[in-house]
Amino acid sequence: MSLDKEFKEIPGTVIFDAEQSRKGYWLNQFCMSLMKADNRNKFKANERAYLDEWKMTEEQKQAVLSRDLNRMMALGGNIYFLSKIGATDGKSFQQMAGSMTGMSEQDYRAMMIKGGRKIDGNRKIGEDGDAQRPAKD
Amino acid sequence: MARITSSLYTSHIPAVGAAFDLGKTHEDYWKPVFAGYDFTKQWEKAHNPDVIFLVYNDHATAFSLQMIPTFAIMTGPEFNPADEGYGARPVPTVIGHPELASHIASEVIQHDFDLTMVNEIDVDHGLTVPLSCVFGEVKQWPCKIIPFAVNVVQHPVPSGARCFALGQAIGNAIRSYPEDLNVQIWGTGGMSHQLQGPRAGLINKEWDNKFLDLLIDDPKALAKMPNIDYVREAGSEGIELVMWLIARGAMADVAGGPKPKVVHRFYHVPASNTAVGHLILENAA
Numbered sequence: 001m002s003l004d005k006e007f008k009e010i011p012g013t014v015i016f017d018a019e020q021s022r023k024g025y026w027l028n029q030f031c032m033s034l035m036k037a038d039n040r041n042k043f044k045a046n047e048r049a050y051l052d053e054w055k056m057t058e059e060q061k062q063a064v065l066s067r068d069l070n071r072m073m074a075l076g077g078n079i080y081f082l083s084k085i086g087a088t089d090g091k092s093f094q095q096m097a098g099s100m101t102g103m104s105e106q107d108y109r110a111m112m113i114k115g116g117r118k119i120d121g122n123r124k125i126g127e128d129g130d131a132q133r134p135a136k137d
Numbered sequence: 138m139a140r141i142t143s144s145l146y147t148s149h150i151p152a153v154g155a156a157f158d159l160g161k162t163h164e165d166y167w168k169p170v171f172a173g174y175d176f177t178k179q180w181e182k183a184h185n186p187d188v189i190f191l192v193y194n195d196h197a198t199a200f201s202l203q204m205i206p207t208f209a210i211m212t213g214p215e216f217n218p219a220d221e222g223y224g225a226r227p228v229p230t231v232i233g234h235p236e237l238a239s240h241i242a243s244e245v246i247q248h249d250f251d252l253t254m255v256n257e258i259d260v261d262h263g264l265t266v267p268l269s270c271v272f273g274e275v276k277q278w279p280c281k282i283i284p285f286a287v288n289v290v291q292h293p294v295p296s297g298a299r300c301f302a303l304g305q306a307i308g309n310a311i312r313s314y315p316e317d318l319n320v321q322i323w324g325t326g327g328m329s330h331q332l333q334g335p336r337a338g339l340i341n342k343e344w345d346n347k348f349l350d351l352l353i354d355d356p357k358a359l360a361k362m363p364n365i366d367y368v369r370e371a372g373s374e375g376i377e378l379v380m381w382l383i384a385r386g387a388m389a390d391v392a393g394g395p396k397p398k399v400v401h402r403f404y405h406v407p408a409s410n411t412a413v414g415h416l417i418l419e420n421a422a
Binding site for chain 2: 003004006007010011012013014015016017018021024025028029031032034035040069070073078079080081083084087088092093094096097098100101102108111112113115116117119122123124131132
């Protein structure tokens with residue numbers, strides 16, 4: 001039984017299901033490797049060479065090199081795995097999440113302090129909320 | 138016999154752990170968050186549990202995509218705080234209760250909940266941030282802790298109904314343990330938050346508070362809510378809230394006893410990307 005199609009109708013959101021997990025297996029496992037300091041150093045010393053050690057697609061590698069989190073999500077990444085790249089770069093979760101919205105870090109932080117993004121207009125694709133913008137891919 | 142004296146519910150936001158570890162709890166941004174736990178710290182000292190059964194989720198820390206257990210009970214003797222990429226949190230090792238954990242596993246599996254048993258695992262912020270919020274800075278955690286992990290990362294994740302039923306089975310298992318133990322059950326994660334995509338930063342205050350109302354007064358009805366509603370209304374990571382239903386299912390009223398007493402309720406926006414929710418329910422003595 002596949003997931004309810006309504007999951008796909010939520011705007012600005014990628015649902016990490018078994019299919020995305022299959023597509024993103026090596027991308028996510030590469031991210032896991034960054035939990036070890038030695039691997040973080042190897043990656044930082046030569047990102048391309050380190051990525052080439054993994055069975056990732058070229059598209060996935062390019063998305064990592066350009067730190068395009070929306071693209072990585074579309075290609076099977078999951079945010080909890082991708083956050084290891086952010087940790088390697090010294091970024092907070094708020095910086096990472098904010099970077100996917102098209103907002104500046106300052107504007108995103110200010111939005112959160114004011115109570116966060118509103119749900120109205122952002123429940124379903126086609127409504128008039130501020131999260132309707134498609135991901136960059 | 139072992140007694141479940143209360144259940145406690147709280148968000149487990151990593152930035153709260155970082156604020157705690159870096160001594161930022163008195164900054165204006167963080168003050169209102171930590172103030173929500175002032176009552177709890179005193180209350181917990183007075184209630185002094187022997188064991189906490191702590192429901193949380195691993196955030197791609199110990200469970201990568203190599204293995205994704207839907208429900209995992211930690212039956213080992215001790216668990217170290219994990220290095221999640223920023224270095225391990227400087228908090229004490231978690232001491233388990235292998236005898237009670239094995240008893241619960243044995244009971245619950247024979248009631249058709251197919252748990253995974255884990256003896257060695259490092260525990261991440263999902264488990265240690267709630268402990269810091271409730272116990273503050275300590276040299277050792279003052280009681281034993283049985284970690285219980287739920288997959289809320291890869292869909293399909295278990296439904297609220299399944300979590301609520303599992304909580305009932307866990308409650309019955311704890312109450313059938315022969316030693317006289319004061320046990321608390323904690324549900325963690327949430328409340329509304331989304332960490333990904335153009336919809337990141339979503340907060341739904343109205344929905345969160347309705348969730349708290351229903352969790353207190355009508356958890357059976359709340360348990361019927363489908364997963365799509367959590368994701369749509371409370372954000373892609375708001376689905377963590379199904380874990381609160383495990384703790385709620387273990388309370389006495391669900392097994393035909395009296396209603397629990399609400400001793401503390403707290404809600405604040407924001408902590409980093411997330412709405413902070415916190416609730417304590419006490420069973421009648």
